[in-house]
Amino acid sequence: xxxxxxxxxxxxxxxxxxxxxxxxxxxxxxxxxxxxxxxxxxxxxxxxxxxxxxxxxxxxxxxxxxxxxxxxxxxxxxxxxxxxxxxxxxxxxxxxxxxxxxxxxxxxxxxxxxxxxxxxxxxxxxxxxxxxxxxxxxxxxxxxxxxxxxxxxxxxxxxxxxxxxxxxxxxxxxxxxxxxxxxxxxxxxxxxxxxxxxxxxxxxxxxxxxxxxxxxxxxxxxxxxxxxxxxxxxxxxxxxxxxxxxxxxxxxxxxxxxxxxxxxxxxxxxxxxxxxxxxxxxxxxxxxxxxxxxxxxxxxxxxxxxxxxxxxxxxxxxxxxxxxxxxxxxxxxxxxxxxxxxxxxxxxxxxxxxxxxxxxxxxxxxxxxxxxxxxxxxxxxxxxxxxxxxxxxxxxxxxxxxxxxxxxxxxxxxxxxxxxxxxxxxxxxxxxxxxxxxxxxxxxxxxxxxxxxxxxxxxxxxxxxxxxxxxxxxxxxxxxxxxxxxxxxxxxxxxxxxxxxxxxxxxxxxxxxxxxxxxxxxxxxxxxxxxxxxxxxxxxxxxxxxxxxxxxxxxxxxxxx
Numbered sequence: 001x002x003x004x005x006x007x008x009x010x011x012x013x014x015x016x017x018x019x020x021x022x023x024x025x026x027x028x029x030x031x032x033x034x035x036x037x038x039x040x041x042x043x044x045x046x047x048x049x050x051x052x053x054x055x056x057x058x059x060x061x062x063x064x065x066x067x068x069x070x071x072x073x074x075x076x077x078x079x080x081x082x083x084x085x086x087x088x089x090x091x092x093x094x095x096x097x098x099x100x101x102x103x104x105x106x107x108x109x110x111x112x113x114x115x116x117x118x119x120x121x122x123x124x125x126x127x128x129x130x131x132x133x134x135x136x137x138x139x140x141x142x143x144x145x146x147x148x149x150x151x152x153x154x155x156x157x158x159x160x161x162x163x164x165x166x167x168x169x170x171x172x173x174x175x176x177x178x179x180x181x182x183x184x185x186x187x188x189x190x191x192x193x194x195x196x197x198x199x200x201x202x203x204x205x206x207x208x209x210x211x212x213x214x215x216x217x218x219x220x221x222x223x224x225x226x227x228x229x230x231x232x233x234x235x236x237x238x239x240x241x242x243x244x245x246x247x248x249x250x251x252x253x254x255x256x257x258x259x260x261x262x263x264x265x266x267x268x269x270x271x272x273x274x275x276x277x278x279x280x281x282x283x284x285x286x287x288x289x290x291x292x293x294x295x296x297x298x299x300x301x302x303x304x305x306x307x308x309x310x311x312x313x314x315x316x317x318x319x320x321x322x323x324x325x326x327x328x329x330x331x332x333x334x335x336x337x338x339x340x341x342x343x344x345x346x347x348x349x350x351x352x353x354x355x356x357x358x359x360x361x362x363x364x365x366x367x368x369x370x371x372x373x374x375x376x377x378x379x380x381x382x383x384x385x386x387x388x389x390x391x392x393x394x395x396x397x398x399x400x401x402x403x404x405x406x407x408x409x410x411x412x413x414x415x416x417x418x419x420x421x422x423x424x425x426x427x428x429x430x431x432x433x434x435x436x437x438x439x440x441x442x443x444x445x446x447x448x449x450x451x452x453x454x455x456x457x458x459x460x461x462x463x464x465x466x467x468x469x470x471x472x473x474x475x476x477x478x479x480x481x482x483x484x485x486x487x488x489x490x491x492x493x494x495x496x497x498x499x500x501x502x503x504x505x506x507x508x509x510x511x512x513x514x515x516x517x518x519x520x521x522x523x524x525x526x527x528x529x530x531x532x533x534x535x536x537x538x539x540x541x542x543x544x545x546x547x548x549x550x551x552x553x554x555x556x557x558x559x560x561x
Contacts (some may be wrong), residue, residue, distance in 0.1 A: 004062070004411060007046055011058045019390065022370025024053035024558045027150045028340060030370070034534045039384065039544045042334035043338045045145040046190035047253060049291075056243035061189055061206070065213045067205045068183055072106035075181050078202075078207050080107040081168045082232075083186040084114045085286040087311045088304025093221055093508045099230040104186075104219050113184065114237040114312075116168030124276055132274035134263075135159045137247055142189035142281030143256060144333055151260050152335035159276070162331035165191065166200045170327040175234065185210055187289035190281070206289075248276035251285050318448035343382045351378035355394040368392040413451065413502035419495060422462055423448040433502050435481045459500070462489050466498040477505065510540045 004011075011020070015037045022030045022037075027046040027411040030037060037058075039050070051059040067122050072078050090098060092249050099110045120139065128135065136157045138144050148155050162170075162557065169182040181202040184191060189206060193199040205213070214428050250259050257278045263277075282288040284301035287308070299307075351375065357363050363374035373378040378384035404425075407414050413430030431442040431485055434456045438448065445451055463478050466489035473490045488501040 004060075006039070006041050006194050008039060008044065008048065008189065009060055010039055010050075011056050011060060011061065012036065016056060017390075018055065019137065019368075019370035020053040020055060021050040022058060022369065022386075022390075026048040026257060027146060027338070028371070028376065028380060028385065032390060033384065035387070040339075041194060042336075043140045043149045044150070046192070047142045048189040049253065051189075053186075059210075062192065062229055063209060064192065064203050064205050065209050067108075068205055068213075070551060071181055071183065072546050076106055076108065077176060077179065077182060077376075077528050078170050078181040079176070081113045081116070081165055081172070081184045081232075082110055083165070083188070083286065084112065084117070084308060084312070085183070085187050085289070088187070088205070088287050088299065088307040089187060090221075091299055091307055094226050094237075096223055096226040097224045099232065100224050101214060101221065102218050103230065104224075105213065107183070107215060107234040110392040111172060111234070112232050113165050113168050113172060113186075113393040114239055115321060116164035116165055116166070118237060118239060119167045119171070119324060119327065119329060120161055120164045124159055126138060127159060127161065127274060128274060129473050130315070130534055131444070133157075134274060134551040135276050137276055138162075138331070138333060139164060139278065140280045141188065142253075145190070145279065146253075146256070147260070147338050148333055149338045152337040152341070154260060154263065155333060158333040159261075160331055160333070162200075167327060171325055173346065174325040174327060187286050187541065188282075189289065192540075203367055203533070213511055216229045222431060231319060234503070235319040235321040236315070238317050238320040238322070239312055241287040247276040249280065249285075251288070252283035253281055256281065256552070277415060292295045304362035309496060337413065339383050342380050344378050347382045348375055348378045352382040354381075355391050356386050356397055357394075364393060366392065367388050415448075415500040416492065417453055417498050417500065419497065420466060421453050421460060423451045423453055424497065425449060430489075433480075433485060433504065462487060463498055463500070465489070465498075466491055470494055517540065 015032060017035070020034070020106050022032065026047070026049065027043060028041045028047055030050060031040055048061070051061065055244070068078075082098070082102070086098060102110045116559065117139075124135075124137070134152070134157065136147065136159065138159050141163065144158060145156060159169075165184040165186070169184075172182050173180050175528065182200075183203045184201045185205055185207070187207045191201075192204045192206075193201070215421055233308065252255055259277070259279065280286070284305060285554055287304035288301045312526060352358065352363070355378075357374055358379075365373045369377045369386065369392070371380060371386070374391075377391065381388065407425075407427040408429075410427065413433045414427045415430050416425045417424055422560055426442070426444060426448040431438040431448060438456045442448055448456075453463065457480055458480070459478075462474060466472075466474050469491050471491065473488055476487045476489075477487045484505040486503050487503050489495075490499050490501075494497050
């Protein structure tokens with residue numbers, strides 16, 4: 001199935017290699033394959049963190065406005081279930097104006113999802129009265145998916161009660177018939193279902209989608225004065241928070257995961273207090289949801305929470321709903337362990353070895369790949385969700401190794417020198433051409449690393465000129481210890497480092513201008529290859545492998561000619 005059919009999807013593109021989406025995903029559901037990112041939909045919690053993190057805007061939310069329009073066109077009984085978070089989202093808008101706006105868009109009537117929350121709280125109290133235990137609320141779809149896929153051992157703690165929006169939909173169908181259509185309007189991206197999932201909600205649109213839809217239809221609050229004839233159907237909810245099952249609330253994925261890890265660690269210990277844990281994936285709960293208010297009118301999470309609290313605490317329903325219909329509240333949330341649970345320790349060790357990490361000292365846990373630890377990255381390698389090139393230390397080591405091999409096989413001598421005119425790296429041919437002293441130092445100083453170049457040859461003026469050049473290649477002939485050398489110096493980083501290509505101009509009894517010209521031509525042809533290596537050694541990009549291969553091919557072509 002195409003990614004675009006899912007609630008959250010990544011547009012096909014060549015990944016820039018920042019791995020921000022990988023880092024933002026708390027459950028390892030981002031797949032990097034062939035330098036392209038995708039989502040492992042079967043394990044995604046739909047928290048929307050990857051969408052917020054992507055600097056390129058390539059992660060999108062499926063737009064369901066058009067499907068709701070078709071629903072309204074084909075049915076006369078489409079009802080809106082409005083999430084309580086609307087009060088903070090549309091600050092200062094009276095209920096009558098909000099309801100009228102939705103009626104103008106085509107809904108038959110508008111009801112409060114809060115009615116479903118009342119039924120949910122009642123069912124939760126009954127559950128804990130019959131079976132006192134430490135249960136986990138199921139009002140947050142993100143947390144439900146997180147537990148089912150990534151903490152499957154705690155799935156049994158999920159309260160077997162349907163989401164408040166589902167309960168409200170069941171009420172609407174009891175009132176208006178089973179053929180009634182229900183559209184849930186919410187800030188929650190995770191409330192959207194994927195095509196391969198069964199949902200009792202006919203559609204879900206976010207507040208962001210609703211705002212855009214209203215703009216397209218010309219439905220503006222400034223043009224809606226508000227009429228008392230517009231009311232929530234069948235009436236306003238007189239909501240009183242539960243007492244017996246008063247939940248212990250925790251929000252934000254980092255805090256939720258820490259709490260779940262602590263709960264798991266204490267499962268084998270002493271019995272915990274019977275309590276309902278209400279875990280919310282978004283920081284601040286639904287007020288901080290992934291598709292809530294954006295733009296100039298944006299309000300802080302604290303402002304939204306405060307607005308909702310004041311509204312429902314101070315509201316005195318004029319036409320309250322005292323008796324709700326009897327509906328089934330049950331729902332099942334079976335564990336569905338993520339693929340990473342099926343990776344053996346031996347596979348992880350083998351994956352680590354393949355990227356040069358055979359001991360703990362080889363594992364910096366730098367998170368450059370997007371994963372918190374090298375072992376988590378190795379686990380992702382095992383299930384095909386990551387590529388070795390994502391590991392910066394591995395890529396650098398590989399680039400250094402291949403560059404060193406290429407340098408050693410070049411017929412010309414090569415030097416890289418820093419701003420203090422000390423050698424950073426050199427090949428053995430350069431040491432041979434610079435004389436016996438350089439050859440003796442080559443092995444003891446790891447490729448002449450750290451040696452002052454002027455102790456080996458009078459190259460100071462040439463190198464300083466190259467250091468101050470932006471891109472010019474500077475050439476010079478030099479007689480050194482009975483040899484006539486031709487030097488080509490070029491800047492690697494202006495004012496910081498320079499590369500030097502060294503070749504011999506063979507002079508003998510049969511010397512002529514043509515021989516010298518051809519020798520210099522060969523040196524210039526090698527210069528391009530050395531410049532590519534110099535660029536590569538200072539580069540930290542994901543295209544390393546392709547560049548190295550192109551250099552190898554060029555070198556092979558030169559030899560064959």
